[in-house]
Amino acid sequence: MRVCIVGCGAIGSLFAAHLAQVDGVEVWAYDVVEAQVEAINRSGLRLTGHADLHARVRATTDPASIPECEFGIVATKSMYTEAAIAAVAPVFADGAVASVQNGIGNEEVIAAHVPRVIRGTTFPAGHVVEPGVVNMDTGGDTWLGPFEPCPASMQEVTRLAEAITAGGMSCKALADARGAQWTKLIFNAATNPVGALTGLTHGRVCEQPALRALVSQLVAEGVAVADALGITLDSDPDALVDHGAKVAYEHRASMLQDVLARRPTEVDAMNGGIARFGAEHGVRTPMNLAIVGLIKGVERSWQQPG
Amino acid sequence: MRVCIVGCGAIGSLFAAHLAQVDGVEVWAYDVVEAQVEAINRSGLRLTGHADLHARVRATTDPASIPECEFGIVATKSMYTEAAIAAVAPVFADGAVASVQNGIGNEEVIAAHVPRVIRGTTFPAGHVVEPGVVNMDTGGDTWLGPFEPCPASMQEVTRLAEAITAGGMSCKALADARGAQWTKLIFNAATNPVGALTGLTHGRVCEQPALRALVSQLVAEGVAVADALGITLDSDPDALVDHGAKVAYEHRASMLQDVLARRPTEVDAMNGGIARFGAEHGVRTPMNLAIVGLIKGVERSWQQPG
Numbered sequence: 272m273r274v275c276i277v278g279c280g281a282i283g284s285l286f287a288a289h290l291a292q293v294d295g296v297e298v299w300a301y302d303v304v305e306a307q308v309e310a311i312n313r314s315g316l317r318l319t320g321h322a323d324l325h326a327r328v329r330a331t332t333d334p335a336s337i338p339e340c341e342f343g344i345v346a347t348k349s350m351y352t353e354a355a356i357a358a359v360a361p362v363f364a365d366g367a368v369a370s371v372q373n374g375i376g377n378e379e380v381i382a383a384h385v386p387r388v389i390r391g392t393t394f395p396a397g398h399v400v401e402p403g404v405v406n407m408d409t410g411g412d413t414w415l416g417p418f419e420p421c422p423a424s425m426q427e428v429t430r431l432a433e434a435i436t437a438g439g440m441s442c443k444a445l446a447d448a449r450g451a452q453w454t455k456l457i458f459n460a461a462t463n464p465v466g467a468l469t470g471l472t473h474g475r476v477c478e479q480p481a482l483r484a485l486v487s488q489l490v491a492e493g494v495a496v497a498d499a500l501g502i503t504l505d506s507d508p509d510a511l512v513d514h515g516a517k518v519a520y521e522h523r524a525s526m527l528q529d530v531l532a533r534r535p536t537e538v539d540a541m542n543g544g545i546a547r548f549g550a551e552h553g554v555r556t557p558m559n560l561a562i563v564g565l566i567k568g569v570e571r572s573w574q575q576p577g
Numbered sequence: 578m579r580v581c582i583v584g585c586g587a588i589g590s591l592f593a594a595h596l597a598q599v600d601g602v603e604v605w606a607y608d609v610v611e612a613q614v615e616a617i618n619r620s621g622l623r624l625t626g627h628a629d630l631h632a633r634v635r636a637t638t639d640p641a642s643i644p645e646c647e648f649g650i651v652a653t654k655s656m657y658t659e660a661a662i663a664a665v666a667p668v669f670a671d672g673a674v675a676s677v678q679n680g681i682g683n684e685e686v687i688a689a690h691v692p693r694v695i696r697g698t699t700f701p702a703g704h705v706v707e708p709g710v711v712n713m714d715t716g717g718d719t720w721l722g723p724f725e726p727c728p729a730s731m732q733e734v735t736r737l738a739e740a741i742t743a744g745g746m747s748c749k750a751l752a753d754a755r756g757a758q759w760t761k762l763i764f765n766a767a768t769n770p771v772g773a774l775t776g777l778t779h780g781r782v783c784e785q786p787a788l789r790a791l792v793s794q795l796v797a798e799g800v801a802v803a804d805a806l807g808i809t810l811d812s813d814p815d816a817l818v819d820h821g822a823k824v825a826y827e828h829r830a831s832m833l834q835d836v837l838a839r840r841p842t843e844v845d846a847m848n849g850g851i852a853r854f855g856a857e858h859g860v861r862t863p864m865n866l867a868i869v870g871l872i873k874g875v876e877r878s879w880q881q882p883g
Contacts, residue, residue: 465874468871469871469874469877469878470874470875470878470881471874471878471881472881475874475878476874479877481867481870481874482870482874484866485866485870485871488863488867521883557794557863557864558867560787560790560791561787561794561864561867564787564791565771567785568771568776568787568788569774571775571777571781572777575776575777577827
């Protein structure tokens, strides 16, 4: 089995390094960050923290150098999905490509470029320590399922899920992965921007009653949109928030990390995605729209003189 | 006429320096910041920017050294009202004390300590350049009126307003100053925290459609609370927002200045005040409550390790 990881940053590296542990799986990684690609080719890909792995991965910035692959796993930030999959699409001329990205709407973008698509959601988190070295901050499950408009077969979904699991990351193949995806989407959209706007770790957000109430309001809007879409959530996102406060008290949300580093955030694919689907289905999402406005305002401030 | 300014920071200094221009008005200033008090006593109080004044003001950190005053003008940040007026109350044993502070609820605090109270609102803004030097950033009107539960007489209100106007700051005496106060309160509560959370100047907040919409939602909640209180606003706060985008495009809201300097903000007296009066009168204010939560979260983050 040949798999190409599209976007080999923190999340992509988790999949690349785990899959590379499996006999018979050949892992390629496409990324535009030359320092990351060079480090992986020079010294291999190393995971620390929640995992301790050293993997052989073939990395490249040149899509033409990648042989045809049966599977792709897109792990870029959501605003780079279009550019990345457009560049690397020939690799998947007869492939099935999964998204394990944050937010909603990535599969739709991927589907415009490849024949079969897998809807995916992953809970593990990590951060790049230095080129070629990624710390796995937390573990957790990954869920894959056929993307309804142009689905991969369940056989394909199952093969990919089993390979990921064999590599050491728990991955489940589902006929309908929307519940898992929206559960994580709602959780992320309710917690990430609140951490990003305040600077607080997840546990401290939950300790402030007014902030915890805001998180619940954001969750409630997301749940109302999922209901309107006919999606049955995997679990109560509000309960995940409280669980997170126990197991990830000191965790700084990825959007907070983005803001601290002055990188564009994924708010358009998170709260913006909930608001877009809500608008299409007649569900009001004023709090999510306010959050989009505030986070985009923060991004705008980086271009402000003085 | 002897007037004591309680809290001689940016706003207090504007009143102190202008009143000191008037023949027959003796101005005292009480403040706890020794550097400011010493500079004023050593070199006088200087205004730059929108005003160019040099004033003789008697400043002190010791309330016992201040002779009895007919009038007081409280200009501390709202969270320091109680401590300041409690310390200096004997000065106003038979005096009338005005608040020109941000937010709502300051007059109630002052009324617990002095016999007669004046409800006040002021639009001019400024910032301390160095001890003894304040830049007047913008001009504008001040409105004074009897505070209903323990009012100063209209004669007193008018005398103070006329003295301030004679000094060069336009000040109006009103039988009911609530409309002016709530107009500014709603304007401030809708714009200050949005600037503080995003880092954007007032004009840039207004250029971002999603942020401008959030400002309007905050205004609408405030107007609904004012309606429930039977208050007729002076003008449409939403129109003031657009006006401000023209005349104060580069203005950084005072709450943004507070956040950048890691000083406690006045959000409890602004959005928190609107939410409190709303709750007492059955008006929902979810967006103002969310803003309180976010700003208090930012303040909390300054104590966060790492």
